Amino acid sequence: MTLPAAITPTNKADRALLAFANSAEFAARDLYAVAASVSAFSKEEQVVLIGFHDHHRAAAQALAGMAGSAATNERSDAVFNAFRGRIMGNDKNAIYDTLRELENTLASTHLSLVGTLEGTGAAALVASILNVQARQAATLALLAGRTFAEALTNGAAALTIGTGT
Amino acid sequence: MNRYSRRHVLRLSGLGAAGVLLAACGKQAGVEESKNVKSVGVLPETDGLASVEVTDIVLLRTAASLEYNAIDTYDAALSLGVFAGAFAAVGDIAKRLRDDHRGHADAINGLVTKLGGQPFTCSNPRLNEIYISPALALITDTDTEDPGLDVLVLAHALENLAAQTYQSFVTLLSDKALREAAMTIGQDEARHATVLARALQPGLQFILPSINADTGKPNIAAVPGAFGPLTPILVTVGPVNADGTRSSLTLETPSLNSLAYDSVLCA
Numbered sequence: 001m002t003l004p005a006a007i008t009p010t011n012k013a014d015r016a017l018l019a020f021a022n023s024a025e026f027a028a029r030d031l032y033a034v035a036a037s038v039s040a041f042s043k044e045e046q047v048v049l050i051g052f053h054d055h056h057r058a059a060a061q062a063l064a065g066m067a068g069s070a071a072t073n074e075r076s077d078a079v080f081n082a083f084r085g086r087i088m089g090n091d092k093n094a095i096y097d098t099l100r101e102l103e104n105t106l107a108s109t110h111l112s113l114v115g116t117l118e119g120t121g122a123a124a125l126v127a128s129i130l131n132v133q134a135r136q137a138a139t140l141a142l143l144a145g146r147t148f149a150e151a152l153t154n155g156a157a158a159l160t161i162g163t164g165t
Numbered sequence: 166m167n168r169y170s171r172r173h174v175l176r177l178s179g180l181g182a183a184g185v186l187l188a189a190c191g192k193q194a195g196v197e198e199s200k201n202v203k204s205v206g207v208l209p210e211t212d213g214l215a216s217v218e219v220t221d222i223v224l225l226r227t228a229a230s231l232e233y234n235a236i237d238t239y240d241a242a243l244s245l246g247v248f249a250g251a252f253a254a255v256g257d258i259a260k261r262l263r264d265d266h267r268g269h270a271d272a273i274n275g276l277v278t279k280l281g282g283q284p285f286t287c288s289n290p291r292l293n294e295i296y297i298s299p300a301l302a303l304i305t306d307t308d309t310e311d312p313g314l315d316v317l318v319l320a321h322a323l324e325n326l327a328a329q330t331y332q333s334f335v336t337l338l339s340d341k342a343l344r345e346a347a348m349t350i351g352q353d354e355a356r357h358a359t360v361l362a363r364a365l366q367p368g369l370q371f372i373l374p375s376i377n378a379d380t381g382k383p384n385i386a387a388v389p390g391a392f393g394p395l396t397p398i399l400v401t402v403g404p405v406n407a408d409g410t411r412s413s414l415t416l417e418t419p420s421l422n423s424l425a426y427d428s429v430l431c432a
Contacts, residue, residue: 001216001217001218001219001421002217002218002219003219004219004220004336004337004338004339005339007336044369045369047369047373048369048372048373051372051373051388052388054391055388055390055391058391058392059391059392062391062392107352111345111348111349111352112345114335114341114344114345114348115341115342115344115345116341117341118341120335120336121336123335123336123341123344124332124335124336125392127331127332127335127344127348127351127393128332128392128393128395129391129392129393130348130351130352130393131328131332131348131351131352131355131393132355132388132390132391132392132393134352134353134355134356134359135355135356135358135359135387135388136388137356138355138356138359138360138387139359139363139372139387139388142359142360142363148258148261148360148363149261151356151359151360152261152265152353152356152357152360154352
């Protein structure tokens with residue numbers, strides 16, 4: 001029996017990509033912190049938002065572990081500013097929609113990373129984050145009152161690596 | 166006077182005994198050589214295991230087989246007519262998810278063909294045998310209290326299994342483009358599981374992990390953690406047994422004994 005090759009390590013280009021993902025995840029963490037502080041949300045809804053906040057923080061930290069010294073461990077302001085202006089007011093569904101767009105954008109970005117990374121260990125980590133963020137996007141669609149068909153769809157483009165837009 | 170000392174006699178008798186022993190272990194004249202391992206009785210002839218290789222094609226064929234497991238399960242569920250009453254809306258979801266799986270199977274088999282492999286167009290026989298058939302037998306048992314709910318629980322578990330399988334294949338596929346193609350579908354399966362989790366548990370309870378206050382067991386969670394798990398999936402379905410418990414099945418991602426190798430064919 002012949003088995004596939006063992007897990008391959010990251011190279012320098014991989015670590016740069018993982019560092020970018022690390023900063024995008026910290027931006028998502030901060031955006032959820034803003035959303036959780038919006039008074040329109042009930043305590044139960046805030047628990048969900050804080051839960052997703054924690055997931056992004058965990059993802060950022062895991063990516064930092066793979067990126068090593070390349071990781072900045074700081075949020076991408078470009079990603080943060082692209083969504084921040086729409087997380088305010090009393091329209092909860094609008095905020096859920098914005099967060100869904102954020103999750104779908106990150107899911108598309110991670111998907112493109114899975115197809116780019118040379119290191120299979122790093123690709124596996126990103127794939128495991130991608131699966132969670134797809135779930136979070138679908139959840140937010142349902143919370144916003146979207147149809148189940150919309151929850152199954154990701155129309156967001158991936159972030160451009162380097163600029164974060 | 167004796168020419169042989171006591172020591173000399175002992176040495177000669179030791180040599181003699183060793184010679185007899187060696188002669189007994191060696192080939193004997195007139196006795197036909199046997200292919201069997203030296204043993205008491207006769208062992209049957211064996212062909213040995215086929216030499217197999219876990220290639221990208223094998224992994225993709227396995228993924229396609231899993232898609233057919235899902236298609237068949239949704240078809241079976243729809244034919245049972247269990248999506249009524251509280252689960253009336255789930256029928257539409259089941260049809261959409263089944264159609265998605267058909268699309269996934271076609272896409273995966275398209276990649277198999279492109280790589281020079283033979284498309285796999287039926288459900289995984291091993292997974293059918295150990296997971297799907299036993300689960301459906303329990304669900305269709307006449308004593309099962311709520312078959313509609315149980316079908317939904319099984320479908321949710323299968324979607325999670327599919328999401329986990331694609332995720333686990335990322336480290337096994339040798340081609341980066343195939344990893345991306347796998348996760349394009351893998352994230353679809355994760356979304357399927359989320360929609361079914363909501364159907365199983367309305368309100369906000371379906372989202373994060375929680376404990377059922379009545380049973381003390383974990384509730385279904387659409388988002389079970391920060392990272393996609395690769396852990397076994399417990400499915401509890403069917404009638405209540407004499408001891409007050411229900412049967413559980415543990416679903417795991419395909420392993421070496423359930424891959425769709427080139428030699429595995431659809432009946």
